[in-house]
Amino acid sequence: xxxxxxxxxxxxxxxxxxxxxxxxxxxxxxxxxxxxxxxxxxxxxxxxxxxxxxxxxxxxxxxxxxxxxxxxxxxxxxxxxxxxxxxxxxxxxxxxxxxxxxxxxxxxxxxxxxxxxxxxxxxxxxxxxxxxxxxxxxxxxxxxxxxxxxxxxxxxxxxxxxxxxxxxxxxxxxxxxxxxxxxxxxxxxxxxxxxxxxxxxxxxxxxxxxxxxxxxxxxxxxxxxxxxxxxxxxxxxxxxxxxxxxxxxxxxxxxxxxxxxxxxxxxxxxxxxxxxxxxxxxxxxxxxxxxxxxxxxxxxxxxxxxxxxxxxxxxxxxxxxxxxxxxxxxxxxxxxxxxxxxxxxxxxxxx
Numbered sequence: 247x248x249x250x251x252x253x254x255x256x257x258x259x260x261x262x263x264x265x266x267x268x269x270x271x272x273x274x275x276x277x278x279x280x281x282x283x284x285x286x287x288x289x290x291x292x293x294x295x296x297x298x299x300x301x302x303x304x305x306x307x308x309x310x311x312x313x314x315x316x317x318x319x320x321x322x323x324x325x326x327x328x329x330x331x332x333x334x335x336x337x338x339x340x341x342x343x344x345x346x347x348x349x350x351x352x353x354x355x356x357x358x359x360x361x362x363x364x365x366x367x368x369x370x371x372x373x374x375x376x377x378x379x380x381x382x383x384x385x386x387x388x389x390x391x392x393x394x395x396x397x398x399x400x401x402x403x404x405x406x407x408x409x410x411x412x413x414x415x416x417x418x419x420x421x422x423x424x425x426x427x428x429x430x431x432x433x434x435x436x437x438x439x440x441x442x443x444x445x446x447x448x449x450x451x452x453x454x455x456x457x458x459x460x461x462x463x464x465x466x467x468x469x470x471x472x473x474x475x476x477x478x479x480x481x482x483x484x485x486x487x488x489x490x491x492x493x494x495x496x497x498x499x500x501x502x503x504x505x506x507x508x509x510x511x512x513x514x515x516x517x518x519x520x521x522x523x524x525x526x527x528x529x530x531x532x533x534x535x536x537x538x539x540x541x542x543x544x545x546x547x548x549x550x551x552x553x554x555x556x557x558x559x560x561x562x563x564x565x566x567x568x569x570x571x572x573x574x575x576x577x578x579x580x581x582x583x584x585x586x587x588x589x590x591x592x593x594x595x596x597x
Contacts, residue, residue: 487538
């Protein structure tokens with residue numbers, strides 16, 4: 247098979263940033279073969295009200311008018327059931343929960359979920375989605391670090407689901423076999439996103455390699471195998487969410503590397519290459535196009551195109567330039583995932 251034609255993909259977890267970086271990243275969504283994406287709210291300041299979400303959406307639509315942007319709010323103590331109802335009426339699709347301090351712009355994240363039960367109840371009633379960054383904060387006294395923070399979070403996922411069985415919940419960017427097993431064990435309202443990079447990386451690939459460093463970190467070979475296997479088996483509650491999170495190279499390569507891997511411009515070439523290498527190319531359409539749309543009950547998309555991929559060996563770009571002194575003065579480059587490495591598939595056309 248030398249060509250593949252599939253619908254444009256659905257990326258149900260993406261970071262599109264602000265300012266000059268946003269201006270480079272947002273048009274690249276469609277270039278990567280994606281026509282609908284679920285946008286993360288961890289900006290500065292965080293997207294915490296309906297008005298902020300709609301204003302951000304308008305900015306994104308100006309940059310990529312064909313793409314459908316699903317917006318989310320940042321879970322915080324000021325969020326009320328009344329705001330949830332207002333957001334749902336305005337078309338905001340969900341709420342993202344970040345545990346305190348575990349990733350970019352999560353300093354105002356939460357430590358206890360019980361106080362948010364009235365918000366979760368309103369979300370359940372309004373049909374909104376709860377997106378969970380599935381880690382707990384590191385704590386040396388409790389033997390918690392980046393390698394076990396996800397597994398220790400999973401009891402919270404189960405508790406929230408049992409309390410609100412009709413609430414759609416997504417465990418975001420799963421990295422462990424334990425996470426896969428937990429999501430499988432729960433009801434039909436619990437889904438899970440898997441990133442491009444977690445299908446490829448293990449701990450050896452990011453330790454000392456700043457451009458592969460992300461949160462949650464990639465774990466053991468057995469964990470990567472569990473992610474690959476659940477895609478190969480075609481489980482409908484596991485679907486694409488790239489967690490593509492660009493940072494300027496100087497912030498990745500500095501004394502304290504920012505967490506995030508950039509995959510937006512090449513989503514489908516990456517996926518086709520990786521899935522073929524593990525014998526799962528036949529699941530590309532299910533995983534990248536169909537299952538996420540179905541879980542989110544997507545009904546009205548601006549545009550769904552057809553992507554033609556062709557077999558061709560070519561090297562991933564070493565960097566993507568961004569910057570506009572007239573916008574915010576920030577300029578630089580972003581190093582993409584697998585920079586300089588060979589991919590086996592390339593987008594020939596998007597119609």
